[in-house]
Amino acid sequence: EAGVTQFPSHSVIEKGQTVTLRCDPISGHDNLYWYRRVMGKEIKFLLHFVKESKQDESGMPNNRFLAERTGGTYSTLKVQPAELEDSGVYFCASSLYPAVRWDNEQFFGPGTRLTVL
Amino acid sequence: AQSVSQHNHHVILSEAASLELGCNYSYGGTVNLFWYVQYPGQHLQLLLKYFSGDPLVKGIKGFEAEFIKSKFSFNLRKPSVQWSDTAEYFCAVGNSGYALNFGKGTSLLVTP
Numbered sequence: 001e002a003g004v005t006q007f008p009s010h011s012v013i014e015k016g017q018t019v020t021l022r023c024d025p026i027s028g029h030d031n032l033y034w035y036r037r038v039m040g041k042e043i044k045f046l047l048h049f050v051k052e053s054k055q056d057e058s059g060m061p062n063n064r065f066l067a068e069r070t071g072g073t074y075s076t077l078k079v080q081p082a083e084l085e086d087s088g089v090y091f092c093a094s095s096l097y098p099a100v101r102w103d104n105e106q107f108f109g110p111g112t113r114l115t116v117l
Numbered sequence: 118a119q120s121v122s123q124h125n126h127h128v129i130l131s132e133a134a135s136l137e138l139g140c141n142y143s144y145g146g147t148v149n150l151f152w153y154v155q156y157p158g159q160h161l162q163l164l165l166k167y168f169s170g171d172p173l174v175k176g177i178k179g180f181e182a183e184f185i186k187s188k189f190s191f192n193l194r195k196p197s198v199q200w201s202d203t204a205e206y207f208c209a210v211g212n213s214g215y216a217l218n219f220g221k222g223t224s225l226l227v228t229p
Binding site for chain 1: 121149153158159160161162163166168207209211214215216217218219220221222
């Protein structure tokens, strides 16, 4: 079974440019999460999709970030325009169920390392 | 403020040494606790988890963790580390809903 995949693995862009990150969850996982780790900080929750619907986007830092999950399969996270403080590693995770529960592991992708110069 | 604290940011051990990584949390109510590991070049993977029952939980690769409710702690232990344990370790808490709340991570380097 394929795991969670993310593309690209690395992205280097200049301040003011636009970047789109992609996440493909495990097949059959309706729940998809985005997290971000800024250097030296915690991995922080950004948002949660159930199928194509945003259940919670309380962790999104500002309106320069736009996440979509059209069709309820893969998801994209667009940063426009990118700022220096957006640099970090963006993780995607997926799970069968929406809740934190014993039988519901969140499986993580390898992350996309974003560097904004 | 609610948070997860990992006390050691960088740990260097020799092979066969014992390991204990500290994790404290400040969430109230029922919490579910996790340790994740990220090996170099790989994705985050679950090492072990605690939801209820025996506060001493065993995970993969010989790791274990002890939940001490009175201390709000969930320390990770391994009696004898190997070079292959070199990785970054993250403590996480789930206290409601679905989001995981992570600590800053501890980078472990095991030297031969």
